[in-house]
Amino acid sequence: MTGFDADTVVRVLQLTALAVVVVLGATFAIAQRVGKQAVVDVAWGLGFVAIALTAFVATAGAGDGLRRWLALGLTATWGLRLAAHILTRSRGKGEEPRYAAMLERATGSRARYALLHIYVPQGLVMWFVSLPVQVAMVVQGGIGWVLWLGVAVWAVGFVFESVGDLQLARFRGEESNRGRVLDTGLWRYTRHPNYFGDAAVWTGLFLIAASAWPGVLTALSPAVMVWNLYSGTGKKLLEKDIGDRRPDYADYVRRTSGFFPWPPKARRR
Template sequence: MPPLAAAVIALIGLVMIFSAVWVWQLKSENAGMVDPVWAYSLGLVAVLYAVLGTGDPVSRALTALGGLIWGVRLGTHLWKRNYGKPEDARYHRFREQWGDQAGSKMFWFFQLQVVISMLLSLAFLMPSYRSTPAPTGWIVLAIVLWIVSVAGEGLADRQLKRFAQNPAHHDSVCRVGLWRYSRHPNYFFECVHWLAYIALSFGTPWGWFTLLPPVLMALLLLKLSGIPLLEESMARRRAGYAEYMRTTSALIPWPPRH
């Protein structure tokens, strides 16, 4: 199937999925479940492109496995974190700001997730349609980047979860493990994940499109919906977080400043 046709199928599917989640949040008044659905659905898009793609079988298989495992791990983590819990502070703030228009504006906010997902899915589309086998060295690099990113993000999530589950740490700032060197190590490894598909697409005519997903993800996390909104809330609620911001790298793990 041509890549444009595969992308159209993915777009229609994502619009339907996020519209269904929007209906769900109308009843629950909790938009937080859009996060795990985003990860799950993007993992499915990776499989879709790999199945419909006409490119090198090895590249398609690695794309499907990489995207699916990443999406299932992240989606399951977010599901366990959000399900049955109060609405995420970011979405609750939007709901308060939008007032009576929250329903309609939330719909378009969810459709914005579709646009972002389609742009990120370029990372899966390009290797699924590469006509020649990827060089062995680039395949190895892609696998190493993928393992480091998924394992690192999983480790950061587990460290934060264990810290938060300790009653003695109530309202304290997590500085254990990777969180000593980065305020958001999970976000750092999330960005690294998208670099794997650049290596897997290297040498293809349209491979440079895979540069967009890691840049977009870093921009979203650093400037828009990730770190700014989260840290604004954390600085108000947790004593010592302002100091943590002054002494600890925002994204890239680095020894803390004194």
């Protein structure tokens, strides 16, 4: 049997939107208190956890138990790890350069500018990208190979993202690596294992939802995430000026895949 309760879906979409407002509202208040908008990066992962948990509780008795627990568990595992990683990485540091540059364009209240140009867009993207997780809580049937393919794709993405972040943190922790380019481990095969991993995680969660109708209708959600990681605030923005700070980066770009893992080209003599 496949299907879903439309009234339940509408209620869940409303409750998860409220959850996003609560999480980002609290984050905005904290940011004003500490004077650093970068705390919103920690809330990125936590917001998805809040959405998944809200949808899970609000749909008790609906959907298929296995799919519901997978959607909740995999989203929470990804979101909590990401939040902990970003919190550890940013502790004791000042404002993120990209947020500082954005706030320089403010002509009036910086707090209002940050709310409208950082928190509102992030909240909308968070809610839209999470639609597969929300729908996965209520759809029925289709427990088969597509669902398990989704779990496998999620697992590949989680390994790339978590291991890539760990390798980068260790590399940056060595003073002798200052100004150098990390081109070993997963970073040998892609310049952005963490971004590729993020894309795979959300593609996997989409497949879990798409294993039953109408989960496939949420296909635009992972597409938005992948676009954002590749051409939005992810890869494209990060590489904008990194070559100015690391002279060897141009050769690294020549040798290494920009996103999808691929064997590297040979070094130039």
